[in-house]
Amino acid sequence: MTTATLNDPLDGLSVFLVGMMGAGKTTVGRALAALLDYRFFDTDDLIERVAGKSIPEIFASDGESVFRDLETQVLEQVCAYTRSVIATGGGCVMRTRNWSYLQQGLVLWLDVPADVLRLRLRGDRGRPLLQTPDPDRALGDLMEKRRSRYALADLHLSVRPEDSAKTVARRIVAQIPSTRKQS
Numbered sequence: 001m002t003t004a005t006l007n008d009p010l011d012g013l014s015v016f017l018v019g020m021m022g023a024g025k026t027t028v029g030r031a032l033a034a035l036l037d038y039r040f041f042d043t044d045d046l047i048e049r050v051a052g053k054s055i056p057e058i059f060a061s062d063g064e065s066v067f068r069d070l071e072t073q074v075l076e077q078v079c080a081y082t083r084s085v086i087a088t089g090g091g092c093v094m095r096t097r098n099w100s101y102l103q104q105g106l107v108l109w110l111d112v113p114a115d116v117l118r119l120r121l122r123g124d125r126g127r128p129l130l131q132t133p134d135p136d137r138a139l140g141d142l143m144e145k146r147r148s149r150y151a152l153a154d155l156h157l158s159v160r161p162e163d164s165a166k167t168v169a170r171r172i173v174a175q176i177p178s179t180r181k182q183s
């Protein structure tokens with residue numbers, strides 16, 4: 001048995017967190033990376049660095065399709081890394097090509113009840129798809145369209161409203177042995 005096998009339940013396999021806006025991919029992802037002693041990447045941050053502007057600015061000046069192309073480009077690059085936790089953007093699951101990159105690692109769906117998401121995102125200005133007269137409805141519509149894609153993940157974690165980000169990260173580590181995906 002190698003040292004990696006002893007210390008790392010994933011034996012180097014990276015983890016991609018998918019799920020709705022506000023599900024905690026960024027927040028839980030950081031906590032999970034710390035627990036696993038993995039690198040942490042956030043595709044939204046990488047997109048902002050590549051573009052040299054914020055996500056709301058990309059949507060406003062270039063449009064969503066340019067944002068989605070950047071997202072695919074960043075996923076293609078980041079999937080080459082092992083021993084990494086990667087927080088993705090909420091919409092990346094909708095492009096079939098992105099799955100060839102996500103499947104380089106363990107894909108984990110953070111499933112958070114809609115009412116919890118709504119509370120977390122109330123008044124948020126950083127998510128362009130929610131800047132509508134009825135953001136709660138926009139969130140519900142997106143969830144409905146995306147649920148079947150999130151369900152393609154290797155691991156489905158139903159997050160309880162009372163779970164802190166650290167608790168969610170610990171629950172993920174506890175569930176890793178139940179997945180048969182190998183590096």
Ligand SMILES: Nc1ncnc2c1ncn2[C@@H]1O[C@H](COP(=O)(O)OP(=O)(O)OP(=O)(O)O)[C@@H](O)[C@H]1O
Pocket residue numbers: 019020021022023024025026027028044087088089090120127163164165166168
């Ligand atoms: N388990 C949790 N308990 C309480 N608050 C949380 C939890 N996870 C995340 N949050 C809070 O919810 C908000 C959204 O979380 P976060 O930005 O991590 O979501 P995300 O899934 O990365 O969203 P996006 O797809 O838009 O990037 C933040 O204010 C964060 O602090």
Ligand SMILES: O=C(O)C1=C[C@@H](O)[C@@H](O)[C@H](O)C1
Pocket residue numbers: 020021044055088089090091092126127128129
């Ligand atoms: O759910 C989505 O489509 C998005 C989620 C965010 O992470 C960002 O990727 C962007 O705001 C789009």
Ligand SMILES: [Mg+2]
Pocket residue numbers: 025026027042044087088089
């Ligand atoms: Mg995020």
